[in-house]
Amino acid sequence: DETSGITTITLSSAPANTLSLELLTNLIEKLRDIEKDDSVKGVLVTSKYNGETFISGLNSYDMHNQTDERLAKYWTAVQDIHFTMYSFGKPIVAAINGDAVAGGCAFVLTCDYRVMMKGKRTGLPEAQFGIVAPFFYIDVMKSVIGNRQCELALLEGKIFSTEEAAKVGLVDEAVDLNLVLPNAMKKLQHLVKIPQPAFKLTKQTLRQADIEKFIANRDQNLKTYIQDLTKHSVYVIIRIFFYIVQGFQN
Numbered sequence: 001d002e003t004s005g006i007t008t009i010t011l012s013s014a015p016a017n018t019l020s021l022e023l024l025t026n027l028i029e030k031l032r033d034i035e036k037d038d039s040v041k042g043v044l045v046t047s048k049y050n051g052e053t054f055i056s057g058l059n060s061y062d063m064h065n066q067t068d069e070r071l072a073k074y075w076t077a078v079q080d081i082h083f084t085m086y087s088f089g090k091p092i093v094a095a096i097n098g099d100a101v102a103g104g105c106a107f108v109l110t111c112d113y114r115v116m117m118k119g120k121r122t123g124l125p126e127a128q129f130g131i132v133a134p135f136f137y138i139d140v141m142k143s144v145i146g147n148r149q150c151e152l153a154l155l156e157g158k159i160f161s162t163e164e165a166a167k168v169g170l171v172d173e174a175v176d177l178n179l180v181l182p183n184a185m186k187k188l189q190h191l192v193k194i195p196q197p198a199f200k201l202t203k204q205t206l207r208q209a210d211i212e213k214f215i216a217n218r219d220q221n222l223k224t225y226i227q228d229l230t231k232h233s234v235y236v237i238i239r240i241f242f243y244i245v246q247g248f249q250n
């Protein structure tokens with residue numbers, strides 16, 4: 001919208017907005033363009049699958065049965081989206097109109113404000129898959145909900161209902177579906193009116209330690225990811241699909 005300076009990104013990767021290499025590559029490019037475009041003041045992110053899924057996590061197919069080169073490309077994109085969103089110089093608000101699990105939860109945690117539809121699910125279930133969540137997923141959750149709540153959640157791979165997520169501050173508002181977009185937009189319209197250099201610097205200052213840690217550790221994390229997936233991918237993928245079919249333990 002040219003008058004408000006707000007851009008809406010509607011994720012629409014069938015069937016359930018998995019964070020595939022293609023989706024991530026397009027999104028990173030779009031966000032980098034927006035960052036340079038002075039006419040854009042803020043970004044609202046939502047999903048085409050209104051009332052169903054916001055993001056169903058990383059794409060299982062991109063993590064299984066791939067060459068090391070392809071795995072590296074995928075994981076670099078996973079790291080890049082995290083870093084690009086978390087260090088984004090303009091306000092980003094998530095209008096979470098469906099489930100946002102695993103990589104989907106980490107994605108919304110990088111935003112500045114989260115409005116989520118009641119009765120849906122979010123959280124980092126990696127422990128239920130028998131794996132450790134990437135350190136930058138853990139760090140962003142810790143910075144949003146605090147160390148103790150993060151321990152309670154991650155040690156058991158807890159999947160929160162929207163209402164539970166709102167109680168611990170994992171999302172900022174739990175609302176009926178029809179209010180997700182309007183409430184998210186209202187918050188964003190407020191955020192874009194804050195003097196932008198102050199907004200950007202304050203955000204940078206708050207997030208600087210995590211960003212520096214991320215930059216220092218990303219190469220090692222990429223190596224570890226490729227080794228782990230080469231060894232364990234069959235097991236991990238089977239667990240993920242088990243939870244797609246059976247649902248997560250609450």
Ligand SMILES: CCCCC/C=C/C(=O)SCCNC(=O)CCNC(=O)[C@H](O)C(C)(C)COP(=O)(O)OP(=O)(O)OC[C@H]1O[C@@H](n2cnc3c(N)ncnc32)[C@H](O)[C@@H]1OP(=O)(O)O
Binds near residue numbers: 055056102
């Ligand atoms: C080793 C390093 C990895 C470290 C970090 C990992 C992070 C991750 O993000 S791993 C991926 C974790 N994601 C999940 O476990 C979510 C799995 N999905 C679900 O639990 C559900 O799909 C849902 C709760 C998000 C939505 O449920 P529902 O509305 O009932 O939709 P369906 O389960 O029928 O799913 C529709 C369709 O989408 C396919 N799908 C869903 N998630 C994924 C995925 N992550 N990767 C690939 N495909 C996925 C699902 O199989 C269905 O496909 P069809 O059967 O062909 O319709």
